[in-house]
Amino acid sequence: xxxxxxxxxxxxxxxxxxxxxxxxxxxxxxxxxxxxxxxxxxxxxxxxxxxxxxxxxxxxxxxxxxxxxxxxxxxxxxxxxxxxxxxxxxxxxxxxxxxxxxxxxxxxxxxxxxxxxxxx
Amino acid sequence: xxxxxxxxxxxxxxxxxxxxxxxxxxxxxxxxxxxxxxxxxxxxxxxxxxxxxxxxxxxxxxxxxxxxxxxxxxxxxxxxxxxxxxxxxxxxxxxxxxxxxxxxxxxxxxxxxxxxxxxxxxxxxxxxxxxxxxxxxxxxxxxxxxxxxxxxxxxxxxxxxxxxxxxxxxxxxxxxxxxxxxxxxxxxxxxxxxxxxxxxxxxxxxxxxxxxxxxxxxxxxxxxxxxxxxxxxxxxxxxxxxxxxxxxxxxxxxxxxxxxxxxxxxxxxxxxxxxxxxxxxxxxxxxxxxxxxxxxxxxxxxxxxxxxxxxxxxxxxxxxxxxxxxxxxxxxxxxxxxxxxxxxxxxxxxxxxxxxxxxxxxxxxxxxxxxxxxxxxxxxxxxxxxxxxxxxxxxxxxxxxxxxx
Numbered sequence: 001x002x003x004x005x006x007x008x009x010x011x012x013x014x015x016x017x018x019x020x021x022x023x024x025x026x027x028x029x030x031x032x033x034x035x036x037x038x039x040x041x042x043x044x045x046x047x048x049x050x051x052x053x054x055x056x057x058x059x060x061x062x063x064x065x066x067x068x069x070x071x072x073x074x075x076x077x078x079x080x081x082x083x084x085x086x087x088x089x090x091x092x093x094x095x096x097x098x099x100x101x102x103x104x105x106x107x108x109x110x111x112x113x114x115x116x117x118x119x120x
Numbered sequence: 121x122x123x124x125x126x127x128x129x130x131x132x133x134x135x136x137x138x139x140x141x142x143x144x145x146x147x148x149x150x151x152x153x154x155x156x157x158x159x160x161x162x163x164x165x166x167x168x169x170x171x172x173x174x175x176x177x178x179x180x181x182x183x184x185x186x187x188x189x190x191x192x193x194x195x196x197x198x199x200x201x202x203x204x205x206x207x208x209x210x211x212x213x214x215x216x217x218x219x220x221x222x223x224x225x226x227x228x229x230x231x232x233x234x235x236x237x238x239x240x241x242x243x244x245x246x247x248x249x250x251x252x253x254x255x256x257x258x259x260x261x262x263x264x265x266x267x268x269x270x271x272x273x274x275x276x277x278x279x280x281x282x283x284x285x286x287x288x289x290x291x292x293x294x295x296x297x298x299x300x301x302x303x304x305x306x307x308x309x310x311x312x313x314x315x316x317x318x319x320x321x322x323x324x325x326x327x328x329x330x331x332x333x334x335x336x337x338x339x340x341x342x343x344x345x346x347x348x349x350x351x352x353x354x355x356x357x358x359x360x361x362x363x364x365x366x367x368x369x370x371x372x373x374x375x376x377x378x379x380x381x382x383x384x385x386x387x388x389x390x391x392x393x394x395x396x397x398x399x400x401x402x403x404x405x406x407x408x409x410x411x412x413x414x415x416x417x418x419x420x421x422x423x424x425x426x427x428x429x430x431x432x433x434x435x436x437x438x439x440x441x442x443x444x445x446x447x448x449x450x451x452x453x454x455x456x457x458x459x460x461x462x463x464x465x466x467x468x469x470x471x472x473x474x475x476x477x478x479x480x481x482x483x484x485x486x487x488x489x490x491x492x493x494x495x496x497x498x499x500x501x502x503x504x505x506x507x508x509x510x511x512x513x514x515x516x517x518x519x520x521x522x523x524x525x
Contacts, residue, residue, distance in 0.1 A: 010176070011345070012133035013126070015338055021125045052344040052357065053398040067402065068348030088401040109398050111391050 002043065002119060006077065011051055043116040044082065049109045055088065057095040058104040065092060070106040078103075082110075127167055131160050134177035135257045136342060140229035141181045142188070144292055149236075149285060151188055153254065159184035177226070227346035228294055234307040234339070239284045248314045249274065250281040256335050266318070266332050304347065308356050308412065311339050315360045333364045344399075354403035355413030361396035362419035365389040377515040381428040393423045414443045433462040454479050461486060477506040481516060493523050 017025075036042040054069035081098070085091040088107070095105045135156065142152035159180040173179040237251035249267065252258045258266075264274035295303060318332025340357035347353055369387035372378050400420045403413045417439050425431040440456035484499035500520045507513035 010130070010133060012342065013129050013176070015341060016129040016132040018125065018129070021129060024125075049395050049398065050341060052341055052348070052354075053395055053402065055402065067406070088398055089405060109394065111394065 004080070015050070037117070040117055041119075043119045045114040045116060046082070046110045047112045049111045051108070054106055054108040055092060056104050056106050057092060057099050059099050059102045063096045063099045065096075069108070070104055072104070075103060124164075124168065126172065127164065130167075130172060130176045131163065131180075132257055134180050136230050136233065136255050136339075137177040137226040138180040138184065139254065140226060140233035141177075142184050143233055144229050145181075145185055146188060147292060149254070149282065154191075155184035155188035156180065158187040162187070228300070230342065230346055231295075231300070231303050231307060232290065232292070234310070234343075235303045236285050236288065236290050237281075238306045238310045239281070239288055242281050242284055244310075244313050245317070246277055246281045247310055248317060250278055250285070251310060251314065251339075252332075252335065253278050254282075255339070258335070262331070266329055304343075304350060304353065307343070308352060311336050311343070312356060312360070312412070314339070315363075319363060330367060333360070333367065336360055337364060349406075351403040351406050351408045352410040352412050354399045355410055355416045358396040358399035358403065358416035359412050359419055361392045361399070362416060362423050365392035365396065365423065371511070375511055375514075376518060377511055379515075380422060385426065388423070396420065397423060409442060409446060411443065411447045414439050414446065431462070433459050437463060451478070454482065458482055477503055477508065477512065480506065481519075484516070484519060488519065488523060497523055 033042055033045060051069040056066040056068065056070050058064045058066060081094075083091065083094055085094065088109070091107050091109075095107050099105050138159070139152055139156050142155045143149060146152050146155065162183050163176075163180065167173070233255055234251060237254060238247050242250075245267065249263050252263050252266075253260065260275045260278060261271050263278070264271040267274060269277075291299070315333055315336035318329040318334075318336065337357065337360050340353065340360055344350070344353045344357050365388050366380075366383060368389070369383035369385065370378055378384075396416065397420055400413070400416045403410075404417065418436055421432050421435050421439070437456060437459040440452060440459055443452050444456060480499045480503035484496045484503060487493075487496035487499055497520065500516050500523070503516045504513050504520070507516060
């Protein structure tokens, strides 16, 4: 079974971390991912850019494009896509095509990306 | 071993919201700051034992508010004043506070806190200093060293600035759209001044004072989180990110300025550039042009060019054309002239702008390129006399030396 592990934290706090703190956190995580990678069990890993770079496409009669991240607490995170786009506009176009009758899609660029091994 | 690094970061991150909310509550900056300090002390005791609270800002506001109310009640009892009013008042505002925290919307509080630091009768450097102290929570010592003055002098400046702030009347009601826009403009200008203070120190040898730039970027991101649709805040944040991305390439080993064309672009910070480029794109699609956005768009063109010769100068020329309409100034005209000269050759020279350092620097470089060494030397000499920092002067002297070879 594949599992998706999603990271949540206070963004303002992460942005106030010292370089040492950042390095400590990343080193701890890399120790875990390194083992997974050698065992062939690590899929793609990515770090998202700050929420200030996010846009949201919400289902409506015509898909509604909103500035800012997904902010509702009533809906639940159900899945994700990773797409390679030339521009934000292009990514929004993809999201407009994907959005259903209800719900919303947040479009957020990646700051760092590790492709992992091809999980089978 | 308890790692207290996260507590420091949590307190720093929560500070703007917490102090801003406490200020709205008590309407007194000193009381708000003391309340926040007290809450921080209690956090240092409680958080290592109980773990981090889900919402550190809310925790600090509640604890700070309660401790300050206790203090007020105690003082009032001591002065044998009837404390019924204070308690009644407290309960009244408590419900408002809970409601406020439920909406977790600190935007006008934080904006107000930043806005009162921008007292128009205070010199810009004092506005910045007091914002660093109150909003960012930097120590007087840290601020003093960033501004290259003694700690005592800086403490005095901040005290004076705070007095001016206390005496000014600030509206605590929720601002209307016009007032909010005005406040955002003022605050954005102050944040950009703070950034520039770090980016090109006027007077002083430390040419890149990175902590000031980083603090300005942190404030930009904070404002943008609170006002996610404000295109000029997007533009401002993007502009700072794109400029700061070049920090490690801007100075050589001797502390001399390296011009954009000569910078080792592999040293540019790709993560900051990526974030800046997305923000520029995000702002542009909303179709509300503004001066920060335009400047960020220019920085974006440079950031996209892998080599100097790949720079899309015609796009830069077009953006400057918009900027000339939005905010006509000699600097903009001069910069546009540089773009035009890149497009059509150095003969297309700008109008003279006496008294402006960068003008003579650029003029000298263009004349040098045209092989007019004597005139180039004259322009460079003029630039040296107008330089505000040792690094600026040293950069021009390097050009002069090159001419004399």
